[in-house]
Amino acid sequence: MTTELDVVALAVFAFFFILVTVMGFLAARWKRGETMAHIDEWGLGGRKFGTWVTWFLVGGDFYTAYTVIAVPALVYAVGAYGFFALPYTIIVYPFVFLVMPKLWKRAKEHGYVTAGDVVFGQYGSRGLELAVAITGVLAVMPYIALQLVGMAAVIKALGLTGELPLAIAFIILALYTYSAGLRAPALIAFVKDIMIYIAVLAAVALIPWELGGYGAVFHAANEAFKAKGAGGILLGDSQMVAYASLALGSALAAFMYPHTLTGIFASASVNTIRKNAALLPAYTLLLGLLALLGYMAHAAHLNVASPNDVVPALFQTLFPSWFAGFAFAAIAIGALVPAAVMSIGAANLFTRNFWKAYVDPGISHAGEAQVAKLTSLVVKVGALLVIVFLPTQFALDLQLLGGVWILQTLPALVFGLYVGWFQAPALLAGWAVGFFGGSWIVWQDGLKPLHALSFGGSTVTVYAGLLALAANILVAVVVNLVVAPRVARAA
Secondary structure, eight states: OOOSOOHHHHHHHHHHHHHHHHHHHHGGGTTOOSOSOSHHHHHHGGGOBOHHHHHHHHHHHHSOHHHHHHHHHHHHHHBGGGGGHHHHHHHHHHHHHHHHHHHHHHHHHHTOOSHHHHHHHHHOOHHHHHHHHHHHHHHHHHHHHHHHHHHHHHHHHTTOOSSHHHHHHHHHHHHHHHHHTTHHHHHHHHHHHHHHHHHHHHHHHHHHHHHTOHHHHHHHHHHHHHHHTSOBSSOOGGGHHHHHHHHHHHHHHHTTSHHHHHHHHTBSOHHHHHHHHHHTTHHHHHHHHHHHHHHHHHHTTOOOSSGGGHHHHHHHHHSOHHHHHHHHHHHHHHHHHHHHHHHHHHHHHHIIIIIIIIIOTTOOHHHHHHHHHHHHHHHHHHHHHHHHHSOHHHHHHHHHHHHHHHHTTHHHHHGGGTOSOOOHHHHHHHHHHHHHHHHHHHHHTTSOSEEEEEETTEEEEEEHHHHHHHHHHHHHHHHHHHHHHHHHHHO
């Protein structure tokens, strides 16, 4: 992939980037309430996003720029195993349909803004609330940093060098997020998703045509995997359990993240959430088409320094410069939307479940909004520093841990919606075992998400997050059997 400055592509890229920047600043006036000096208005858009806005917003922060870059990169590197993202995004929507309306009702009735608020309201435990909040912030930070990985890939493809272009893009993001809050990414998501659909549909229609058809694409990919002795276009027998557990664990974790919950809490009604659970699988079709770009890269015989360069290289090699610039803009804007929502979600957690809980319990609504705005800036700067000063692989490894971590908040957040049996000490003990035990497993495995278990001479590979969640629930049940009777006697 060339690193020479592509003037035409850069001009098209700059046009769309400026367009969404203007939209970001204008968003402060869109669907505005009486004041922006309230965390409900700044951090949740006034809780009045309808079906279409929510569809674009949740899709925008669920299918990120890193997804556009990473899924094809994974398929390019390992083959069929990289398609685990497809069943995962199918499993997640029945979960959303069943669980999220209940969670939304709880948040709406009591004015909750974060998962930490819901947990404290249910159990009255500051310790459990803090554990959930810290987990959310830790899990989302490397996720924000990885949006920059996607943006850095297209900036490199345009021929721009150094960290300055990336820093400028994120400074602009920080400013309009500070000004408009959740309304900015919600409005920009319309443009972002339409652009990505156009780019991907053009790619999956025209690239195979250039390469001799899909038969030639699959044949070339299969031969490439055979040549390197790893991967394949079909799953191996030993990969089945790992594939299934990774899909299930990822699905359970997906809507525990602060950014996805922010999209849910910002919805106008329960029906909005249910409609989105029915409509959002359209993004899974898009994801499957995106994944195929990994196979197409083999058929195009691309020579890339990193698998992350596969998608930009395909557009740069097989399309005219103006369309490559359009596609690069779509990917970059696809980084801005989720990064904004992620920083808002992290800022809401810090403000409500740390600052208000421990520093200033009597803080006003305007004070909450101001603390959240400032925190969102700090979060973005932190993510930018991760990319600038640490190797990209480090951010990726942390993101793998983030999935294991955020999954451990599920019992505290979800179980209380259905049963009142669990006590806070039991859930906190379960969280601690799952969080630290899961971290230890992943660390021992070289920061890989899968762990090998041996049973009577045979080995099964399972997603580490699911193992940690199982330990979490088991400990919570056992401790609750000890704690609950004592609580009942004391009462």
